[in-house]
Amino acid sequence: MKKNQAILITVVLLLLGWELLIRGLHVPMYILPPPSMIFLSLMKEWKLLIFIHLPSTLLEVLIGLFLAVLMGVVVAVLIVFSRIGGKVLYPLVIASQTIPLVALSPILIMWFGYSIWGKVAITVLISFFPIVVNVVDGLRATNEEWIQLMKTMGASPRQIFWKLQIPHALPSFFSGLKVAATVSVVGATIGEWLGASEGLGFFSRRASNNLQADLLFASVFLLSLIGIAFFLLMQWIEKRSIPWFYQMKKIERKR
């Protein structure tokens, strides 16, 4: 509770300072609007934002994140367990992160048009990387002694995989998932900037073109709310999936 109070007080003070600074220095609206103006425009346009643009961005994030998790885990397993996978796939995965997304947009528009799949593709491209890296690290961190112990019990490679390596990699997977959930919102927004007909990214781009800084900030505010919400959701799932990990950390901290 104390932590939450501290966060609340900090945010309120920041907003207050922002408001006073803008009013005091007479900064023009199109450079930086005061929080009160952002709030007002949010109130004015809330129906449009909440019912049209928010759902379409949310859908892109959800589909993109789902596919990223699926692909990320499969690719990580291939990297760790197949000899060719480790040599060929890992460098490719890293290379995929060096592609400038803006350069990719004409190709994606050619492939997917203005449909949702172009945005999903960019979301996947951005958010599958932290999952791959973390799952690879998690799977590789399995102690050889542990594997040997399971072998003496007569365990098959499949049993070692499911009963040892997968649960052992779960905390690492969730670390990756939390990062992925947050950047997936960035991915969807970039996708919408590059070409879309709806969504919060599209809305913010239009506002920026019209020099409506208050509307731009209103949509950015909603976007960061989605990011935070997704992060918290993943953390909630994590705490329910691997409660032992949290208990262990708590006890280790006490010692």
Add this chain to the structure above:
Amino acid sequence: MSILKAIDITFGFEHDRLILRKCSFEIGENEFISLVGLSGCGKSTVLKLIAGLYPPQEGRLEYAHGAQLGKIGFMPQQDLLMPWRTVLENAALPMEIQGVNKREAQRRVLELLPIFGLQGYENAYPFELSGGMRQRVSFLRCVLTGHQMLLLDEPFGSLDALTRREMQLWLTETWQKWKQSVLLVTHDLDEALLLSDRIFVMTSPQEGPYYEIKVPFPKPRQPSQVYTKEWLDLKEKMTTFLYKKREIK
């Protein structure tokens, strides 16, 4: 009846540094044997060799109960309990791998928990237990493999001196109940004398059969015996051999 016969085993990780050369030994049914040696002489490797994790370079191992992986209970140096499993689930792991049904596996764990001083802890996680308790869970897991031969790799090595002695005494008392053969790796000579029927003293590298000591004291042994003359004589014999093997040869 011997449960394991090692015949002329040669093994080493590096070509020029052998751990064993033409080493032979035999372990009988219901026999408790300790393997002592200085740190780094390859004691743990011998256990893994017997467990079937490494194939010997030369020579052969003959088992009374068939192929080794999945036929021998192995207790590693660290407890290696899985932090995502409770005591009950950890102890049931070997049976789970063998395909024993879950309820039956849990019944067998619960039956043995009191003997191992773990009653009431079945739903605790390993990180909630003390080092001694974790080691007992690890030992219980080893026993529950149900195999006739158990390999224990310095099971009490990570414990403080008092807890270690407590565990050794507990083991001497409970041991009588089981009919398994044990090969225990240790560098604690008192532990070896307290628990074993025979002691193998290992040198580095081990050439030919082990220098072997038969422990003449009846079991179970008392901790006060550690200070008797016969005990100290045996200890001196082993110590001399460990540190000055050339003179003895």
